Amino acid sequence: MKIGPLVLFAPLLLAAPAAAAEIAIEGVRMSRDFACAEGQDVVVSGADNQVSLTGRCGVVKLLGSGHGLSFETADELVVSGISIEARGRAVGSLVVEVAKNRVATAMEPAAEPAKVDVAGADHEVELTLAGPTRIEMQGAKNRLRWRAGPGVAPPAVSASGVDNRISRY
Incomplete structure (x- = not known):
C-alpha cells in the first residue's frame, strides 16, 4: 500500500501555528484597545483615531493624520502622515515621515543596531x-x-537638510 506525501505531512501541517491576522483600524475618530498576539502587525489609517496596543507587536504602521497611539513594544514603528503622536516602551526600528509628527520611545536593537x-x-x-x-x-x-x-554608546548619525537638530538630553 502506498501512502502519499500529503498523508505523511498532514499531522505536521495541522500542528503548525497559524499566523495572527493583521489588526487593521480604518476610519475617522475611532477609539480602540488591542492586545497584539506575539509579533502581530497593526495598521491604523484614516484620521484622528486613538489606539492603545498591549503586548509585543510586529510592524505597526500609522498612516493618515491626527492619530494617537500608545503601545508597549513593536519590532518596527512606521509613522507616515501629519500630526500623529505615538508613545511606547520600545521599538527595534523607527520610520517617521511627512510632517509634524511626535514620537517618544526607546530603541532596543535585536541582532543588528536599531x-x-x-x-x-x-x-x-x-x-x-x-x-x-x-x-x-x-x-x-x-x-x-x-x-x-x-554603557550605551552614542548613536551613529547621518543628517542632511535644513535646520534639523539632533541633541542629547
Missing part, C-alpha cells in the same frame, strides 16, 4: 537608546533628542 529614519518636516522625536543605534535624518526643521542607557 535604525531610526526621519524624513519630512517639523517632527519631534524623543528616544532612549538601549543599545547600538543608527540615526538618519533628512528634511527640514526636525528635532530629535536622545539619551542613552548606562
